[in-house]
Amino acid sequence: ISHVLVCNVTQRVSFWFVVTDPSKNHTLPAVEVQSAIRMNRNRINSAFFLNDQTLEFLKIPSTLAPPSDPSVPIWIIIFGVIFCIVIVAVMLLILSGIRQRRRMSKGPTEVDDSEDKCENTITIENGIPCDPLDTKGGHINDAFLTEDERLTPL
Amino acid sequence: MEKARPLWANPLQFVFACISYAVGLGNVWRFPYLCQMYGGGSFLVPYVIMLIVEGMPLLYLELAVGQRMRQGSIGAWRTISPYLGGVGLASVVVSFFLSTYYNIINAWAFWYLFHSFQDPLPWSVCPLNGNRTGYNEECETASSTQYFWYRKTLNIAPSIQDSGGVQWEQALCLILAWLVVYLCILRGTESTGKLEQLANPKAWINAATQIFFSLGLGFGSLIAFASYNQPSTNCQKHAIIVSLVNSSTSIFASIVTFSIYGFKATFNYESCLNKVILLLTNSFDLEDGFLTASNLEQVKGYLASAFPSRYSEVLPQMKNCSLESELATAVQGTGLSFIVYTEAIKNMAASQLWSVLYFFMLLMLGIGSMLGNTAAILTPLTDSKLISSHLPKEAISGLVCLVNCAIGLVFTTEAGNYWFDIFNDYAATLPLLLIVLVEIIAVCYVFGLRRFESDLKAMTGRTLNWYWKAMWAGVSPLLIISLFVFYLSDYILTGTLQYQAWDASQGQLVTKDYPLYALAVIGLLVAASTMCIPLVALGTFIVRCLKRGDTAPMA
Numbered sequence: 105i106s107h108v109l110v111c112n113v114t115q116r117v118s119f120w121f122v123v124t125d126p127s128k129n130h131t132l133p134a135v136e137v138q139s140a141i142r143m144n145r146n147r148i149n150s151a152f153f154l155n156d157q158t159l160e161f162l163k164i165p166s167t168l169a170p171p172s173d174p175s176v177p178i179w180i181i182i183f184g185v186i187f188c189i190v191i192v193a194v195m196l197l198i199l200s201g202i203r204q205r206r207r208m209s210k211g212p213t214e215v216d217d218s219e220d221k222c223e224n225t226i227t228i229e230n231g232i233p234c235d236p237l238d239t240k241g242g243h244i245n246d247a248f249l250t251e252d253e254r255l256t257p258l
Numbered sequence: 259m260e261k262a263r264p265l266w267a268n269p270l271q272f273v274f275a276c277i278s279y280a281v282g283l284g285n286v287w288r289f290p291y292l293c294q295m296y297g298g299g300s301f302l303v304p305y306v307i308m309l310i311v312e313g314m315p316l317l318y319l320e321l322a323v324g325q326r327m328r329q330g331s332i333g334a335w336r337t338i339s340p341y342l343g344g345v346g347l348a349s350v351v352v353s354f355f356l357s358t359y360y361n362i363i364n365a366w367a368f369w370y371l372f373h374s375f376q377d378p379l380p381w382s383v384c385p386l387n388g389n390r391t392g393y394n395e396e397c398e399t400a401s402s403t404q405y406f407w408y409r410k411t412l413n414i415a416p417s418i419q420d421s422g423g424v425q426w427e428q429a430l431c432l433i434l435a436w437l438v439v440y441l442c443i444l445r446g447t448e449s450t451g452k453l454e455q456l457a458n459p460k461a462w463i464n465a466a467t468q469i470f471f472s473l474g475l476g477f478g479s480l481i482a483f484a485s486y487n488q489p490s491t492n493c494q495k496h497a498i499i500v501s502l503v504n505s506s507t508s509i510f511a512s513i514v515t516f517s518i519y520g521f522k523a524t525f526n527y528e529s530c531l532n533k534v535i536l537l538l539t540n541s542f543d544l545e546d547g548f549l550t551a552s553n554l555e556q557v558k559g560y561l562a563s564a565f566p567s568r569y570s571e572v573l574p575q576m577k578n579c580s581l582e583s584e585l586a587t588a589v590q591g592t593g594l595s596f597i598v599y600t601e602a603i604k605n606m607a608a609s610q611l612w613s614v615l616y617f618f619m620l621l622m623l624g625i626g627s628m629l630g631n632t633a634a635i636l637t638p639l640t641d642s643k644l645i646s647s648h649l650p651k652e653a654i655s656g657l658v659c660l661v662n663c664a665i666g667l668v669f670t671t672e673a674g675n676y677w678f679d680i681f682n683d684y685a686a687t688l689p690l691l692l693i694v695l696v697e698i699i700a701v702c703y704v705f706g707l708r709r710f711e712s713d714l715k716a717m718t719g720r721t722l723n724w725y726w727k728a729m730w731a732g733v734s735p736l737l738i739i740s741l742f743v744f745y746l747s748d749y750i751l752t753g754t755l756q757y758q759a760w761d762a763s764q765g766q767l768v769t770k771d772y773p774l775y776a777l778a779v780i781g782l783l784v785a786a787s788t789m790c791i792p793l794v795a796l797g798t799f800i801v802r803c804l805k806r807g808d809t810a811p812m813a
Contacts, residue, residue, distance in 0.1 A: 115548075116544055118543055165391035166391070167390050167391065168391070180372075182371075182372045190434065191437065198652055201445070201650075
């Protein structure tokens, strides 16, 4: 405090100051003082419980804190999540549509196929129970059911 | 046996599909702007009158045609008269243009939505300049929301000629938007009707235009939707419901918009005052807290008389803060959604939540309208035996989405926003008026109003009210003709067309003239759809003449 001289005091809390060097007995050049203040701005501010908006040093532009920049921008993460969900949903719908259409077109032909295959299994592998026939029978029923649904709106 | 036409599961689904199509972004950003320009509440008078006289009859007509003909727009008009297939084709062309540029708005909404999950919101703070001593220059002269819109989102070029490369971020968002639309239309009709949580002669003309475009007449979407109806559906009731819901949504949206305007104006006015106070306090070394908003004028007068020289130095930097001028900034279109609203949102408490909700709403509106547009394109394509026999429904939808997405990449370039404005202003306005005029004349005079009336009675079991007949036969065509004449004369009188370009150095929009090739594109846009009508009529006539020439010797 003894080496800081204050002059030109005005109504608002503002003042000019110079810093003297006791050992060399002259005032320090403004450039040095400015760079020192720039580096220690935070300490000076917090000593007065002020910040850059409430304590201004003329001709010393404050170094602004840059906005936080994460390595991966947040928006890409959210974009990726929603993109994957939509792609999965599209794939599911397309696949279910294809499966439905294949079941529709195979419906009438499956009856003949299964009968042939059953005959083959009986002749080729005697005694093997016709489990395939049972499940195919289930399949056939399903196909007939969906065909009925198609017809009722008419 | 003909394959059964897919049907709506219940009439409610159809109504919701129409509502979600009609209630779109125009309700949010165009209607409040018109209210503000033409006297606030008194704009409702021409609006309601035009709704009753023009909107409802035309909406009912389109729904009835679709339900009666049970085909998309091309097939429906060809059934009415073989020479009129061009009307349907013109509708499809206009819908195609619309779906090309409309989805970029959804892409922008996605972009903002993804950026809403940050603290602070990226459009509320300016980025720093090179040596971190101040803010970015462009951001300082404009505002942080404008900077985020013009620089970070669009990366806009200074003029339409400097088209830079495709912005990959926007392109990604556009692809996502098209994937979402594809997901919704993939399964066809069943998936588009999902429940949604939804004095001045210029004033009259704008009311008529707003009703017209707000209801989405003439695109063929309504015909497409109605073609999937049971023939006995009461489309008269639905027409009234849809138009009423659409209008009440517009009015509700303008109430909300005006309160947002008020909030934003008050906030900006107060921060402007604070800036002036800070400037004066610093220049004259006044005591902190001496200058307040209430004594500002007095102190200014005192300072002007006591320190005239220094006051005149400071004067150019002082802005004249006025609440009226803040309120008077009426903006429409993308400027309203992405600049004004975001500016209001950034100042609210819990701004991330409001931001997410707001952009989610924009997305719902935008995608709902997109589904209607794509239905208008897909229904004629799936109806046509030629195409649907070779490709399954999913492939046709996928192809349409792919083509539109590829063309839409143009709007993600640096000059993309200027091309967007071209499409937005010219692709739909004039052609739609002509299409709807031809539609109404076709139904009333070519098909015959009596025949249509008896068809409707056989279909729905209800007689047609005299009101609808009077509107269809007389009032609505006259209105549309006068609108058409007005727009044509307006275009001719204003001479060269101009556009607003963003000037980065000034931080505001400047007016520039369109270059020649842009004018050519505008002409092509309008011609591509309107010329369909006479060309197809001519083509059908020639084909018929040739056929008659072939069969005559045999007879």
